[in-house]
Amino acid sequence: MSVDVVIPYKYRKFLDEELSLIKTVYPEINEVVMIRKPNSKYYLTLNKIDIVKNSSSQKIILMDRAKPSQIINLMRETRKEIIDRILLILEIFAQHAGSKEAKLQIELAKLKHQLPLIKETIRYAKLGELHGFLGAGRYGYEKYYRMMREREARIRRELEKLRSIRSRRREHRRQMGYPHISIVGYTCAGKTTLFNRLTHNLKPAGPEPFTTLSPKSSAIIIDGLKMILTDTVGFIRDLPHEIIEAFYATLEEIIDSNIIIHVIDASKSSEAIIKEMVETRRIFERIGVHGIPIIIALNKIDLLNSEEEIMDKIRLVEKYIDGNNVIVPISAINGKNIRYLLNVLKEIIRGYSIENLRSKIWSQTRQR
Numbered sequence: 001m002s003v004d005v006v007i008p009y010k011y012r013k014f015l016d017e018e019l020s021l022i023k024t025v026y027p028e029i030n031e032v033v034m035i036r037k038p039n040s041k042y043y044l045t046l047n048k049i050d051i052v053k054n055s056s057s058q059k060i061i062l063m064d065r066a067k068p069s070q071i072i073n074l075m076r077e078t079r080k081e082i083i084d085r086i087l088l089i090l091e092i093f094a095q096h097a098g099s100k101e102a103k104l105q106i107e108l109a110k111l112k113h114q115l116p117l118i119k120e121t122i123r124y125a126k127l128g129e130l131h132g133f134l135g136a137g138r139y140g141y142e143k144y145y146r147m148m149r150e151r152e153a154r155i156r157r158e159l160e161k162l163r164s165i166r167s168r169r170r171e172h173r174r175q176m177g178y179p180h181i182s183i184v185g186y187t188c189a190g191k192t193t194l195f196n197r198l199t200h201n202l203k204p205a206g207p208e209p210f211t212t213l214s215p216k217s218s219a220i221i222i223d224g225l226k227m228i229l230t231d232t233v234g235f236i237r238d239l240p241h242e243i244i245e246a247f248y249a250t251l252e253e254i255i256d257s258n259i260i261i262h263v264i265d266a267s268k269s270s271e272a273i274i275k276e277m278v279e280t281r282r283i284f285e286r287i288g289v290h291g292i293p294i295i296i297a298l299n300k301i302d303l304l305n306s307e308e309e310i311m312d313k314i315r316l317v318e319k320y321i322d323g324n325n326v327i328v329p330i331s332a333i334n335g336k337n338i339r340y341l342l343n344v345l346k347e348i349i350r351g352y353s354i355e356n357l358r359s360k361i362w363s364q365t366r367q368r
């Protein structure tokens, strides 16, 4: 099924990234419409409405947040289904949801996101403004709304139960005294590939975003030192706060880590890398990551053309880190520098200071 895409002008620099997100669910994109200033009633301006109205697609992907009233008006005007950016991300999550917890979290986020829209639909129905398309009747919507609220309460209770089981499991791990390492980073940075390399596990790793949805942990032993490694869900630029909240249990693991491995795709442009560093820091602040040593795994160096290019990327990232961070350039796919990475992990766990480590790594990197 082909779709039309509406992208606010502010995202023009990330057009490729936004389109690749969409393509993971809807491979066939028909029209791409850029919007400078949304129309207060329809979100789209009237001449842009004509473009999507006359296209052959049945759905419009609106890569922004729109008011419920704007969505309903646009649906009425175009007679097409509207999927906004949050719903799209939830659809991508749903494609990869493995655990029961992840599935419930997605459903909860979806319900929470749709409730205001249903409420607005009821308001319109009460005003008698929804004839024909969307005009399923006020009582139908009210019943649906009540059902959704009940389902929401049930999911919350279930999630609470699952969360406490998981925190008991974490507590157990802590009591066993094993250090906990979380692998975090943007979607498609190579987290799962690195996790697989470090644990020799076989987990799905693919070019499409969000291959990892529920936290997966595995024990690894480096020179007799046992530690627990966890692969986490991928971050996304402008991650909607509704999703942060819904995925709190997943991200919770990060706060409890002794060390964080932040995987960055070094083959991206400098601008994209800086944006990701800044955004990741914001996410860390939001979920309460403080004082945890962070290893920046500058991944995919096999895609860079020369040692100089690798050094350039290291220098770039260095400008955005603090004293608690150390950079290790790696290739998760061919294993380059993985031994360095393991050594750094080991040294941090043994109490080696990041400052000392940093100069050691630098000299090793230069000698390669």
Ligand SMILES: Nc1nc2c(ncn2[C@@H]2O[C@H](COP(=O)(O)OP(=O)(O)OP(=O)(O)O)[C@@H](O)[C@H]2O)c(=O)[nH]1
Pocket (backbone or CB within 6 Å): 185, 186, 187, 188, 189, 190, 191, 192, 193, 194, 204, 205, 206, 207, 208, 209, 210, 211, 212, 213, 233, 234, 235, 299, 300, 301, 302, 303, 330, 331, 332, 333, 334
């Ligand atoms: N060239 C190259 N490709 C890599 C490397 N590491 C990962 N990839 C590729 O990058 C893509 C994404 O890798 P994943 O490991 O699934 O990425 P992820 O960060 O776990 O992604 P999400 O689960 O979506 O958050 C896959 O096609 C990998 O094969 C690397 O070191 N070099």
